[in-house]
Amino acid sequence: MMMFSEMVVHPAALFLAAALLLACVRPGMLQRVLLLGTPVAALVAALRLPDRFGDMRYLGMDMLFGRADPLAALFLYSFIVLAGLGALYSLQIRSRTQKAAAFAYTAGCTGVVLAGDFLSLFIFWELMAFASVFLIWGGSARSAAAGFRYILVHAAGALILLAGILLRVRLGGTLAFEPLGTGGLNVADILILIGFLLNAAVPPLHAWVADAYPEASPGAAIFLCSFTTKAAVYLLVRGFAGLEILAPLGAAMALIGVGYAVIENDARRILAYHIISQVGYMVCAIGIGTDLALNGACAHAFSNILNKSLLFMGIGAVVLQTGRGRLYELGGLRRLMPRTLVLTMIGALAISGFPLISGFVSKSILITALEQAHRPGLVLMLMLASIGTFFSVGIKLPLFIWFGRARSAQYGDEVKDPPWNMQLAMALTAALTLAVGMFPNLLQSLLPYSEVSRVYSAAHVSHTLQLLAATAIGFYILRRALVPKPGILLDVDWLYRRGAAQVMRLCAGPLNRLNDWVGELYQRVGVGPVQQASGLLTRFDRSGIDGLIDGLARHTLVIGDGLRRIQTGKIQHYIGAAVIFFFLLMIIVMLY
């Protein structure tokens, strides 16, 4: 068992214990105390953590459960704070499984962030994957299937990560989680990288985000939108800072995410695509790898955890109160849910990088780092993504949900701002977002690397406001073409939803028919002539040569039998024979 020195408590242990209790207690006072008290206790425990704790030896391997350096601490604090806000928001959720899963997921997430070796990292990683799928399963009618797809994708990702870890040990590496690939990437590093990239939703491994998260219940979505992808960002900062390929990949990711968000119809799918887009900024900065860029990535992760969960809270409240989630079904809610509008708008402006709100601070650090690294192309790509962000979340989302008239049937009388605890959770998140935006030193003092930049300069504010204003004019010009209409968008998940079915159909249809045809051909061309030939030979044998060459008849029968055996009628055998024949031919050609 793990031996902790006195008063050192791993936050994951607190969350796991709370998850076990939450699975047992009925809704009531005790449950509320657990839900709200655990994150507070965990935050206190996290603030008291020493730099290093929880060393142990297991199966001859060194494990380190706790490495609370400034990089880990930043992510740890934000995850715990978010767990508290998420718990406050979801007090009404009745399902015990959901609540237990939410805290087990938090435990996995804090465990991953504190893990100092790959083995404990992998254990908490799996805990995250399996706890989160239970969160997804508690959602809409489609959530069962979406959850299965989600867990299949993540099980595959975890296996790739495990293969990478095992191969790393086999190639002579240690289990200690230190920066990887400093002297060039080997196969083990690449497998570990793929595992991380899948959880960070880097294209083409991104479709699970927009497939699964929008199907989760509104409370569960807050945990989901913040944890898995940002934990992966932490792992990339820790393991692959300065890996050049990540810079263009991240910028492309920011654009792909925002491109889908611009044309997407479902409010929560828009937000899901924005997770991909915003993580793209972070991945891009990780690829640059300077101290300032890494600070930018961490700051952006921190501010994105706040403003993305605020958006999911606001839109979740709309979905919960109206029972509708698609933009063409919504509209005209500003009189019915005015507080939700104001609080959601703070999140929307924050993610768009509006001055005085958190997103501006983190984007400013990140973009400055890119400029100092002399990467104008990447700057332009990320600025283009910023345009799309404001376009889709800053204007399109609030416009089609809260303004205009309801585009389908009128709302019932029960549609109003959500219960007090949800409003309080949103207000607290919004307050944090604004605090970070107005007092950037609060965030900058938490950043792990030494290099910082000036956030509020006349140039940055002027350029950002110009960009946002010009985007608003662009939206105004295009407004008639942007009215939402029913429909869904294809993404990479098509490959395992429809694509797999197409392969099955190909096997059942054309390939099967080809097999029948070859079988038929064999019957006509193969068996017939051989039988005729052996018949002829038998007659010839009997009539003339039987006495002369006694063994010939027997030999012919043997050959005919052999030929019949070779021709099995199975297409795999013919392909195999063709391949062998081809190689024989090659050998003959090469010999001469």
Place this chain on the structure above:
Amino acid sequence: MNHAVKTRSKKQHWLLVPVILIIVVGVVVDSIGAGHGEHAGVFSIPGFWSVFGLVGCLILAGACKLAARLFLKRPENYYDDVL
């Protein structure tokens, strides 16, 4: 009906005033030199980000709309018969 449409479009036009004002002020701030020093080269040309914002917005939204129309958009029940 006609009247309603007219008032709505009037409202939308009114909203453009502060937006254009922001751009004008931004370009002035750029021109008096406050915008220099942070961004390098072409990025510090007065009004560059306004032009980039407008052109970028039109191109991004246009390209995405086109992609949706050509091959991305499917009916809502597209995946209903598969897992």
